[in-house]
């Protein structure tokens with residue numbers, strides 16, 4: 154009886170809603186299953202629209218914290234305000250996370266994310282293509298756009314919205330239990346999936362990352378959070394900044410050849426980070442010999458690193474960084490390699506090599 158009455162009172166909108174919910178439910182489960190099969194440990198959904206954290210970004214840029222990163226401050230900056238700037242009909246942002254943690258050596262000069270033989274941009278994008286392909290085979294046709302790092306999208310913010318983790322004081326997205334050694338990727342889509350819930354912030358009273366940063370690049374806010382000053386960050390200097398660095402920057406870079414992981418290494422949430430078996434992320438070059446790099450012909454550099462994140466600095470950038478590391482090593486055995494680099498046609502490489510020679514010779 155009750156069932157009858159309920160059925161007769163049902164109006165077409167209800168039926169449509171139930172159908173829509175069923176479709177969304179199906180799409181939700183297809184997404185999560187396809188994400189897992191494509192190699193993602195994390196998957197979540199945010200409703201496409203205004204980026205809730207955009208005011209944080211806008212203020213960060215206004216306060217000059219983007220430093221030399223022009224792609225964050227030019228005309229593309231505003232596009233980050235709304236995900237629909239990248240796909241006008243988007244209804245959902247499907248966010249995924251891929252672990253890149255491997256049990257490599259404790260002492261390393263290359264940032265973990267660049268240890269492997271694959272560039273995550275290619276690897277994550279290919280995995281997202283597989284994921285979308287599987288979803289398209291199972292669901293009604295939908296429009297989509299894949300983003301991995303380079304699109305003007307606030308990836309950590311969307312990942313937070315989609316429940317993948319919280320934003321730590323080191324500014325990284327941290328997941329309990331995976332930690333922060335994660336690459337993020339997104340699919341903007343016209344599919345309407347059920348939004349996830351952002352998890353609570355678990356930094357508590359910890360300030361380890363702020364204290365450990367060798368250049369004080371993590372600036373604490375009055376609200377007890379932290380912002381990264383890109384102009385002070387060793388990752389910016391060694392990966393993004395072109396040309397010669399100032400002597401103070403060379404000093405502060407220490408033994409870091411490419412990128413910096415210090416504010417993540419000290420994070421307690423990374424202590425029990427599981428390891429990935431993804432072949433493309435297994436450690437091939439966590440701590441290359443800077444003298445060997447200095448002697449490496451450009452063609453060999455290209456052949457070895459063209460498909461890896463190290464390619465970002467190009468040959469000259471890595472030679473420049475190798476000179477800095479040799480200068481900071483205190484080891485005069487590097488002098489012959491540095492003398493050869495000081496004759497480089499690239500003025501930044503030659504300048505760093507001269508700085509390093511002077512530093513090593515002054516210790517004699």
Ligand code: B12
Pocket residue numbers: 206207209210213222225264265266301302303304305306307308309310320323324325326327333334335336337338378379381383386388389392393411412413414416
């Ligand atoms: C520019 C950039 C950099 C710059 C600046 C980093 C920075 N912190 O902004 C430099 C070159 C320094 C850099 C370094 C690294 N990067 Co980077 N980088 C980017 C890029 C292209 C844009 C980041 C950006 O918009 N910054 C602007 C600031 C304002 O954004 P934000 O700090 O992320 O803060 C936003 C949110 O987190 C949120 N938020 C911040 N604080 C708070 C607090 C609260 C309470 C809330 C609610 C929200 C919130 O609001 C902000 C605005 O959206 C993204 C890819 C992308 N398209 O998003 C990758 C990205 C952030 N980088 C990544 C990685 C892996 C790295 C490095 C580990 C690489 C390395 N070892 O060298 C380091 C980590 C250094 C660090 N502590 O951040 C990953 C991060 C993965 C993760 N788990 O968080 C990303 C997402 C790339 C990817 N697709 O995987 N990077």
Ligand code: SF4
Pocket residue numbers: 365366367368369370371381385386387388413414415416417
């Ligand atoms: S990556 Fe290194 S330099 Fe940059 S904020 Fe973290 S600890 Fe500081």
Ligand code: SF4
Pocket residue numbers: 321322323324355356357358359360361362363416419420421422
């Ligand atoms: S080191 Fe501490 S404060 Fe920094 S991100 Fe990790 S938990 Fe948060």
